[in-house]
Amino acid sequence: MKDRKLRIKTTKGVKIKIKSRKPRAPVCSACRKKLKGTLNLKTVKQKNSARTKKRPERKYGGVLCSRCARQKIKEEIRSKNV
Numbered sequence: 490m491k492d493r494k495l496r497i498k499t500t501k502g503v504k505i506k507i508k509s510r511k512p513r514a515p516v517c518s519a520c521r522k523k524l525k526g527t528l529n530l531k532t533v534k535q536k537n538s539a540r541t542k543k544r545p546e547r548k549y550g551g552v553l554c555s556r557c558a559r560q561k562i563k564e565e566i567r568s569k570n571v
């Protein structure tokens with residue numbers, strides 16, 4: 490089975506080089522833009538880094554981008570008041 494993270498590259502000789510890819514960047518679940526303030530490292534490094542470094546500390550941080558989060562929060566509040 491082909492591993493998504495590994496890419497095997499054969500050169501002219503017998504040498505086989507294995508290149509490791511970076512994981513895909515986290516995206517906003519609403520508009521599919523890349524999220525800012527999120528880490529995009531390999532799992533071990535990501536595991537060891539601080540939680541505050543992994544995603545912004547607001548509601549929907551690490552799930553929605555700031556624009557979509559703002560809209561969502563507004564919608565929630567407006568729906569509550571009526």
Ligand SMILES: [Zn+2]
Nearest residue numbers: 517520554557
């Ligand atoms: Zn968005």
